[in-house]
Amino acid sequence: MSEEPMSTPILLTLSARPEPYPPFVRERLELDAKQIIARYPQPRSALLPLLHLVQAEEGCVTGTGIEFCAEQLDLTGAEVTAVATFYSMYRREPTGDYHVGVCTNTLCAVMGGDAIMAALQRHLGVRHGETTPDGAITLEHIECNAACDYAPVIMVNWEFFDNQTPESALALADSLRAGEQVAPTRGAPLCTFKQTARILAGFPDERPGVLEGAPGEPTVIGLRIAKERGMTAPDPEDA
Numbered sequence: 001m002s003e004e005p006m007s008t009p010i011l012l013t014l015s016a017r018p019e020p021y022p023p024f025v026r027e028r029l030e031l032d033a034k035q036i037i038a039r040y041p042q043p044r045s046a047l048l049p050l051l052h053l054v055q056a057e058e059g060c061v062t063g064t065g066i067e068f069c070a071e072q073l074d075l076t077g078a079e080v081t082a083v084a085t086f087y088s089m090y091r092r093e094p095t096g097d098y099h100v101g102v103c104t105n106t107l108c109a110v111m112g113g114d115a116i117m118a119a120l121q122r123h124l125g126v127r128h129g130e131t132t133p134d135g136a137i138t139l140e141h142i143e144c145n146a147a148c149d150y151a152p153v154i155m156v157n158w159e160f161f162d163n164q165t166p167e168s169a170l171a172l173a174d175s176l177r178a179g180e181q182v183a184p185t186r187g188a189p190l191c192t193f194k195q196t197a198r199i200l201a202g203f204p205d206e207r208p209g210v211l212e213g214a215p216g217e218p219t220v221i222g223l224r225i226a227k228e229r230g231m232t233a234p235d236p237e238d239a
Contacts, residue, residue: 018063056197060091101142119166149218159184
């Protein structure tokens with residue numbers, strides 16, 4: 001699999017200070033930020049959800065968002081940037097309404113993930129990390145999301161679409177671009193990328209079915225067989 005170019009990192013310099021949020025946006029974000037920070041005994045522990053908060057505002061973490069987080073937590077822009085560029089869930093470029101991530105890690109790739117990614121790239125006319133001209137879909141390779149028992153897996157705004165094929169993936173992409181209501185294999189109906197970021201910041205997820213995502217048969221089959229055969233784990237005292 002060929003290497004794709006990485007997104008351009010956020011760079012903050014004293015000579016190129018980003019534009020601040022408009023006053024009405026900043027006031028709203030400051031109220032949200034206070035609510036988030038109050039959950040933690042040490043304010044700087046709130047950095048990760050604060051980054052999700054600013055991502056919910058602009059669809060990515062911009063220099064403006066970096067500066068906002070730094071000011072709220074009494075950190076430097078460099079300290080915040082180091083965190084924002086370390087975690088792949090923080091986008092550095094504007095993201096479409098639906099972030100479509102195709103797992104191309106080992107098992108998913110072997111089961112068809114590479115073929116799915118190639119089919120979506122051709123169908124949508126975009127490469128890894130790019131967004132469709134209509135702003136609907138941003139397509140990316142993603143690393144393992146611990147759903148190997150349902151490989152190959154696609155995640156849309158971090159919701160699971162299991163046992164995919166190139167055909168089902170193209171149908172999914174078409175439905176998303178057409179504005180149709182799409183439900184993942186398990187869990188709540190999809191919301192937009194910005195709405196997802198706000199939920200990840202720690203605000204209530206009020207979608208119906210949000211708690212419906214119990215493990216399916218492929219996940220628990222080993223446990224079921226072990227119980228049927230009376231198998232148990234060794235006693236630590238005997239190890």
